[in-house]
Amino acid sequence: GFIQARDVKPGDMVYTFDGGCQEVEVVRHAVPRVTTLMHVPAGALGNDCDLELPADQMVALELDAVERLFGLPLVLVKLISLAGHKGIKALSPERLGRINIE
Helix, strand or coil: CCCCHCCCCCCCCEEEECCCEECCCEEEEEEEECCCCECCCCCCCCCCCCEEEEEECEEEEHHHHHHHHHCCCCEEEEEEHCHHHHCCCCCCCCEEEEECCC
16 A cells, blocks of 8 residues: 655565566655745646645656657656646745655
8 A cells, every 4th residue: 555755664665657566775864955845736737636746856747748749658847847737836945855765
């Protein structure tokens, strides 16, 4: 099932988009820093509920236009580049820790 990223530990198995089920090797917790957050309304990117994500978060777009333009099933873009699309907007910066899972 689903768990919070902060609860993932080395040895856990996680499902990845492009590699199936993979074993987590390393989990790194970065020092919190001031980061601009983005508000993503429910449904804006196929999400079920409102989200607040870092502006530099990479998000996958799976659209017919992507297939037509690039011949790919999806593309990754920084969330900040979608500001103004379907109500996606910047919020005030907040102190935010990051978790990197490899």
